[in-house]
Amino acid sequence: MSTVLTLGEGFGLGVVAFTLVGAITTVFVLLERRVSARIQMRVGPTRTGPHGLLQTIADIVKLLVKEDVRPEYADPVAFRLGPMLTAVPAVLSFVVIPFGAPLVMRALNVGIVYFLAVPGMTVVGLLLAGWASYDNYSFLGGLRSSAQFISYEIPRTLAVVTVVMLAGSLNTVDLLDAQKPVPYIVLLPVSFVIYMATTLAEVNRIPFDIPEAESELVAGYHTEYSGFRWSLFFLAEYGALYAAAAFATLLFLGGGNGPVLPAVVWFVGKSLVVVFVFMWVRWTLPRFRADQLMRLAWKVFLPASLVNLVLAAFVMMAVGS
Amino acid sequence: MTPVLILSGILFAIGVFGVLTRRNAITMLVAVEIMMNAANLNMVAFSRLYHPELMTGQVLAVFGIGVAASEAAVGLALILTIYRRYGSTDVDRVDLLKG
Amino acid sequence: MTASDVLFIIFGVIAAACALYGVLTRYLLRSIVALGAFLTAVAGEFYLLAADFVAVVQIFVYVGGIVVLMLFALMLSTSGERQPLAGSDRRGLGSLLAYVLGGMVVWATVGTRLPVVPGRLPASVPYLGRALLGGQVFAFEVLGVILLAAVVAALALVRSERL
Amino acid sequence: MNEPYQSDVVFLVGFAFAVVLLPLVALLVFRWVRPTHPGALKAQSYESGMPQASAPRRPFHMAYYTFALIFIVFDVEALLLFAIAPVLRDLGWSALAEVGGFVLLVAGGLFYAWRKGVLVWR
Numbered sequence: 079m080s081t082v083l084t085l086g087e088g089f090g091l092g093v094v095a096f097t098l099v100g101a102i103t104t105v106f107v108l109l110e111r112r113v114s115a116r117i118q119m120r121v122g123p124t125r126t127g128p129h130g131l132l133q134t135i136a137d138i139v140k141l142l143v144k145e146d147v148r149p150e151y152a153d154p155v156a157f158r159l160g161p162m163l164t165a166v167p168a169v170l171s172f173v174v175i176p177f178g179a180p181l182v183m184r185a186l187n188v189g190i191v192y193f194l195a196v197p198g199m200t201v202v203g204l205l206l207a208g209w210a211s212y213d214n215y216s217f218l219g220g221l222r223s224s225a226q227f228i229s230y231e232i233p234r235t236l237a238v239v240t241v242v243m244l245a246g247s248l249n250t251v252d253l254l255d256a257q258k259p260v261p262y263i264v265l266l267p268v269s270f271v272i273y274m275a276t277t278l279a280e281v282n283r284i285p286f287d288i289p290e291a292e293s294e295l296v297a298g299y300h301t302e303y304s305g306f307r308w309s310l311f312f313l314a315e316y317g318a319l320y321a322a323a324a325f326a327t328l329l330f331l332g333g334g335n336g337p338v339l340p341a342v343v344w345f346v347g348k349s350l351v352v353v354f355v356f357m358w359v360r361w362t363l364p365r366f367r368a369d370q371l372m373r374l375a376w377k378v379f380l381p382a383s384l385v386n387l388v389l390a391a392f393v394m395m396a397v398g399s
Numbered sequence: 400m401t402p403v404l405i406l407s408g409i410l411f412a413i414g415v416f417g418v419l420t421r422r423n424a425i426t427m428l429v430a431v432e433i434m435m436n437a438a439n440l441n442m443v444a445f446s447r448l449y450h451p452e453l454m455t456g457q458v459l460a461v462f463g464i465g466v467a468a469s470e471a472a473v474g475l476a477l478i479l480t481i482y483r484r485y486g487s488t489d490v491d492r493v494d495l496l497k498g
Numbered sequence: 499m500t501a502s503d504v505l506f507i508i509f510g511v512i513a514a515a516c517a518l519y520g521v522l523t524r525y526l527l528r529s530i531v532a533l534g535a536f537l538t539a540v541a542g543e544f545y546l547l548a549a550d551f552v553a554v555v556q557i558f559v560y561v562g563g564i565v566v567l568m569l570f571a572l573m574l575s576t577s578g579e580r581q582p583l584a585g586s587d588r589r590g591l592g593s594l595l596a597y598v599l600g601g602m603v604v605w606a607t608v609g610t611r612l613p614v615v616p617g618r619l620p621a622s623v624p625y626l627g628r629a630l631l632g633g634q635v636f637a638f639e640v641l642g643v644i645l646l647a648a649v650v651a652a653l654a655l656v657r658s659e660r661l
Numbered sequence: 662m663n664e665p666y667q668s669d670v671v672f673l674v675g676f677a678f679a680v681v682l683l684p685l686v687a688l689l690v691f692r693w694v695r696p697t698h699p700g701a702l703k704a705q706s707y708e709s710g711m712p713q714a715s716a717p718r719r720p721f722h723m724a725y726y727t728f729a730l731i732f733i734v735f736d737v738e739a740l741l742l743f744a745i746a747p748v749l750r751d752l753g754w755s756a757l758a759e760v761g762g763f764v765l766l767v768a769g770g771l772f773y774a775w776r777k778g779v780l781v782w783r
Contacts, residue, residue, distance in 0.1 A: 426526065468559050646773075
């Protein structure tokens with residue numbers, strides 16, 4: 079009986095998480111357009127509804143009722159699988175994020191590795207989408223996206239390892255208690271910087287948005303997609319953006335820890351600040367070239383994260399014993 | 400525990416079938432990975448059976464995954480080299496003596 | 499029949515079906531995708547067998563690593579054909595051998611009474627780390643050497659052929 | 662079998678089922694709403710309005726594979742570190758030396774690749 083309940087709980091929370099990602103995307107797209115407009119001294123969308131608040135709602139309706147076009151030579155199976163494999167892991171990663179002290183969908187014992195492992199499946203989706211489209215831009219975009227993703231995955235993972243070392247647990251909820259006295263951004267500033275920079279690359283944001291460089295590759299791996307299938311890529315992008323920001327909050331900023339206000343407010347507030355930083359960086363910096371991007375990942379971030387890891391372990395042992 | 404062992408036996412046989420019948424090198428590698436996973440499944444199952452507190456089987460499975468990664472990296476490098484020399488990943492077309 | 503038995507059967511059927519499709523299909527791309535689905539189902543089995551860390555590692559390294567590597571290799575070894583197909587295969591003796599082997603393994607498994615040495619089942623992660631650095635530390639360092647050798651060997655192979 | 666692991670899997674299965682089902686349902690439902698006017702022109706691949714320059718899916722630059730190769734080795738290293746990291750503090754200096762040796766070995770692979778000039782994107 080309890081098994082059926084757990085199954086229902088999982089299903090229900092799955093629906094909640096998907097709706098949440100949809101809502102996040104809706105809000106963030108509007109936010110992004112307004113923030114970018116402000117930064118570039120423009121106005122942004124203002125016509126639809128008061129202050130343009132209904133703009134993304136209108137966009138969603140448009141996307142849902144738009145024709146679903148598939149190129150003649152596209153591989154039908156891979157073309158359908160691509161967007162699904164990109165969007166589903168992005169939503170799945172929400173399982174282990176603790177939005178408040180007890181407010182977590184499921185506190186897996188290996189939550190932190192889970193959070194890093196599941197979005198890794200996205201690469202398969204990107205490669206499939208780019209391959210399936212039978213289009214030179216898509217193919218190149220898919221390959222570049224996945225090359226970039228895997229390059230930045232390693233320094234990011236090693237930065238997270240330092241946090242796990244200090245916290246002594248792979249459970250995301252334990253991280254909250256471990257950071258009660260002092261958030262890890264104070265103890266591990268280098269890890270924080272590496273994590274933030276590599277995360278920017280993982281969610282394909284400027285200055286790391288080579289895969290979707292509009293002026294070079296049209297729209298990258300999703301050039302041939304339209305309507306709802308395209309919007310799945312969009313959901314994945316903003317879902318992953320928020321998940322990464324929430325994870326940064328959890329790993330380095332103490333999660334929902336904070337005085338007076340309830341934990342949920344602290345958590346959402348902190349993660350929104352991180353999201354704002356991501357957007358700010360996107361609209362301020364120019365784009366890297368592909369070769370600069372790879373050099374940065376392998377010759378700067380990877381050695382730096384290795385040295386940081388060893389140093390952090392050494393200092394931890396020296397202080398601890 | 401017997402069902403797990405039966406499942407892993409079946410999976411291993413599927414892998415053997417793939418390696419023996421396919422001629423394409425990439426598909427053969429897929430079959431080899433299936434066999435490796437069948438072995439890992441066995442190790443994890445036996446880890447539950449004998450002294451679960453020692454975790455020996457799970458450690459072996461983790462090592463197995465690491466070795467599988469190295470094997471796939473070298474194997475695929477070999478396949479790519481063969482492809483560029485012979486223009487095919489079909490193992491029967493690769494005749495080393497004529498090379 | 500408990501819930502984990504049901505889940506075990508579901509994952510097992512998915513794993514066997516995907517494995518079979520992976521070795522039977524003529525489409526190389528679908529073969530690799532089927533491998534990915536197979537690996538995910540096996541990860542589910544690992545989790546059911548109380549090996550949660552092995553399960554996420556399976557997703558992390560296999561699905562996020564080896565499958566991606568295979569897709570790269572596939573995309574680097576096609577010559578512009580629309581749907582890369584595997585060439586002709588030899589059935590016959592190979593399938594017979596596989597049937598015999600599979601039958602023997604299943605027969606042997608069913609016929610054997612497995613002695614059980616019970617013990618407390620600990621939470622896997624801390625104990626896994628202790629085991630790695632305790633009794634298995636030699637194997638741990640050897641794995642480091644294997645990884646180093648893999649990089650050197652694979653790079654040497656790839657570099658020997660200049661484009 | 663073991664209770665917490667089982668309920669974790671049950672939960673994840675339910676969750677994944679919902680997450681896969683919802684987009685499929687949305688696709689199916691809106692199939693009746695959205696227009697379908699296929700045409701020869703629409704079925705072509707979009708390459709900025711020009712006819713397709715060449716067949717895609719050609720063999721690509723080897724650099725993609727070499728980077729993926731180094732990636733997978735460090736992936737394995739990272740997963741082993743995840744297994745060790747939670748208990749490192751309790752195990753003391755000798756454990757740290759062992760881990761340091763392992764990290765150095767794998768970093769040797771990176772150093773080799775660097776010296777060979779593989780890490781240059783062309």
